[in-house]
Amino acid sequence: MAAPEVLDRIPLLSGVPRSVEELPGGLTNHNYKVTTPSGVYVVRVWASDGELLAIDRDAEHANSIAAARAGVGAPVHAYLPELGVLVVGFLPNCRTYTEADLRDPANLPRVARACRLLHAGPRFVRDFDMFEVQRRYLEIVRERGFRLPPRYLDFMPTVSQIRKCLAVRDEGTVPCNNDLLPGNILDDGERLWLIDYEYAGNNDPCFELGNIWSESDLPIEHLEELVTAYYGRRLRHKIARARLLGLMSKYGWTLWASIQDGANDTIDFDFWSWGMEKYERAVAEFTDPGLARLMDEAARAD
Template sequence: MTDDGELDLVVRWSQGDAALLGIDRDAEAANTAAAAEAGVGAEVVEYRPDLSMLAITFLPGEALVDASFADPGVLVRAADACRRLHAGPRFTGDFDMFRRQAVYLRTVRENGYWLPAGYDDHAAAWEGVRRALAAAPRATVPCNNDLLAANFIDDGRRAWLIDYEYSGNNDPCFELGNTATECNLAPEQVDAYVECYFGAPTCADLARVRLQMLCSEYGWSLWGFIQAAASPIEYDFRGWGMERYEKAVATFRGPLLTRLLEDVARA
């Protein structure tokens, strides 16, 4: 609210084929409202699906960038925001990257979109990661699932979370792992971020977050390849997807995957 009584708003006008990317606009609006109820998101002022518009209150603060996470205070506030969201009201719908990856891959193939030649070479390892995570399941919580740096608004005292296009109930470790890889956190920063969230993380907690980093990379890379073919926006979506795919390949082929698969099941 401004001094003259006017309300500062942000109006999101959605374009493009939401179904192609698995976006449910009704769920997005409902979950945005639930995040506000949890005390971590902007309030929904009006939702107009007929106009593809969602009006929310303006959150004062600065959108983070990757370099922001070098500040230990930012790590603390970001982790706190995630905990508050995860403790809030259940979301409409669920999010599972293994199911989403399968849908995205089918979309790519059915439409003849470009795909790296070696993408399917990692199918067996991908299934191994799925089995390892499923063998030691975690209770799902309301997650944003797309917490890149710009979706944190930080006012220096607390962080807020925005953009609930891909929100749904999910493993909280995916939330942490997605941010860790999207924000290019160094290994020691990943450890610090996980510690800020859990307090005293176990070996299994750390392994689970790192495996979910891999899930984020391998799954979201397909989002980039779909956008490269279908989006009217002039942006190097293929390069965006390849950056994530190459990160995933490095883990699939690296020396640490076997240990992570073993550690994730430890008590």
């Protein structure tokens, strides 16, 4: 459905003067900035098979409301699942983060602060566990005959070992975004906002931190600083935990890319190359002799 036709069917936006600007980015949605006399909104129109990608749109809506209540997410104005639409407020005077922003150590305490604010907010309506998501993605890839990276299955025994070692010091879950690419972090000059709650769910906070590190391919020193800023002191086992969950992030999102590559023909993007870049970094970590030491550090107290 074309954007104007969708907008005409949204009561908040129909029958009023408006200007529409398509926003860049978005690998599972088409996003539009809509300006009206009463306000400025972002209209998110679904562009992917949410069921294949483990996206629960009702949960996304509820979790977006929870994030707004936590003071870190945009306000939610409308949800029309029959149209595949979520309408949120446009956050004014914000610029979108880039990898360069995350590579600036001065910004890491700000990111940690925003994460803590979200994590202290209302619980989300579902959980997110990358170990379970990765297994579901793998089933879909194999059932549908999508491309699987070479040697992918060779690392599954190591994944089981990582999961067991992380269970030793499991401290529960908090509401996490789980997808903090730079483009999902906005800066208004005073504070950071976290947007896009498609994959949001209650999760280990170290996954959030490790995923930020992984998605922007940050130096390991930046992860150490991010984790230390989040917890308020340097904790070796938390840093190791975030590194291992960052590895699982790369390994799991690789299959997300495989599914998008095989099933999504509505977005012009090279999902396979995007996923293989993550996978190559995951392989380097799986085959690093230091992996056993990391698992040991994650399982014992400092």
